[in-house]
Amino acid sequence: SANYMSDDFVNEHFDFYGKTLSGQQELKPRWKRVMSTTSSGLGEAIGQLYVQKYFPPEAKEKMVVLVENLRKSFGKRIKNLDWMSDETKQKALAKLDAITVKIGYPDKWKDYSKLDIDPDNYLQNVRNAGKLEFNRNLAKIGKPVDKTEWGMTPQTVNAYYNPSNNEIVFPAAILQPPFFNKDADEAVNYGAIGVVIGHEMTHGFDDQGRKYDKNGNMNDWWTKEDAERFEEKTKILGRQYDHYTLLDSLHVNGALTMGENIADLGGLNISYDAYQMSLNGEKPKKTDGFAGDQRFYMSYAQVWRQNIRNKELIRRLKEDVHSPGEARVNVPVFNLDVFLKAFNISPEDTLYIPVEERAYIW
Structure with a gap:
């Protein structure tokens, strides 16, 4: 007190x-x-006032469409995985379909x-x-x-996945710029809130979330071989973060941040595919000289811009399950062929990752 x-x-x-x-x-x-x-x-009492002022019905309607596009995108990616058996794929798809989505504010x-x-x-x-x-x-x-209860208030700028309920929750406050703008172009929204949605969905299939079934019960629904292949793929991603340096000599802890790193990489893949689906085969026009793919990744990077004190950064590197904003951008994107192509990244560039060392999970 x-x-x-x-x-x-x-x-x-x-x-x-x-x-x-x-x-x-x-x-x-x-x-x-x-x-x-x-x-x-006064959490939800304040939340009611916040929603009335900052979250109109049309914003929720657009979010519902966006979320379902992400779910479809993730489903297609699961079906196309070359490292997972059909048996595990069917259970993964059933879990994805069963995810409850809460948007903006509670019904009660x-x-x-x-x-x-x-x-x-x-x-x-x-x-x-x-x-x-x-x-x-x-x-x-x-x-x-x-x-039906929420673990966050509508005025909280955050989102979460609850494995016990197999639900993803997006309070109204995170559905604001720079994460979401109902009037922004698709590249910007999918690069920001789209990746956040994909991130939370991927938590259901990360190193911890994958241990829960579609009903939220802790239950091993993976074949032994698929689980082993998954672990090998996550080790590749973990090494990338272990090698990422901040403040000259400090490294991200790839094991501590594993779940969040898997979710970031998955979110980027899922949302990019959903963005492409939203275009219906049309090529987006350039805006301010930037192509659609470039705006997608720039929007993602903008979300994680930080102004953080060295002392606080050091504390978080020791305790936080999230990687620092800089690493959340610079590590996962260099695993993505589309990003490399969008910005003409070559093997000579500093953060370039050789194909054989890239992480391909979800």
Whole structure:
């Protein structure tokens, strides 16, 4: 609770968690901290207001179409895999078809009518909000899992795959620029939110997600031979990240970040194919001198631009299951023939990966 008390407590909390652990130089302004606390404590109540203002029905309609294009694209890629048996392919396709997609906001909102708010007691309000959520969770004991619930609020800029429910969830806040713009051209949307969608779908088939079946139960549905081939292919990708250097001498941990790296590579492949499907055989016009394929990959790269302190980067390299933004762009794209062709990459280029060392998974 120190972060919600008087300045002395807040400053001590920041000195350790902000400065010492993350290298932050200054505390966020009070209004930003309070806004974040309110958004957390009143999650879906704030979410309703956010959706009303920033997520019109036509945006959701376009997203539904985009997601289904990604599902079709992934299905085709699974059917065409040369390393997976027909037996495992059929089960993979069944799992893909069974994925539940949640877009924008929940169909049923959480009830906050029992939350006591005192305009003069900030700390108590935080405690009351925490208590309400704790009691809400206690009330679930002994009852069937409510699969309509969301694990993120609509105003959260993120997305996730839940293996136990075999679902992918995209809050309204990630369905905004630069990830998604209902008025943007297809290359830009597929290069950004399209890859995010493909990324989350691929989590159902990454090193951990593949261990769950279409119903969300932990169940080994792979043949022994297919599982071994999958592991060999992921090792190739892992080595690429292990060799990627940041801050002169630090390396990405390919094992720690494996699931996210598989999902990034899969997302790029799946979304690019879906983008091509959306063109219906037509060749897109150049925009600002860039061809459609170039805009697709530039849109993806723009999503992962970062301004990060060295100390925070070092911490994340040790703890985060996600690779840093720079590596999330520079490693997977150099495995892709279409990217190399789009930008005329040659074997002489620094990040070029020889064909025999490239990762081909999903």
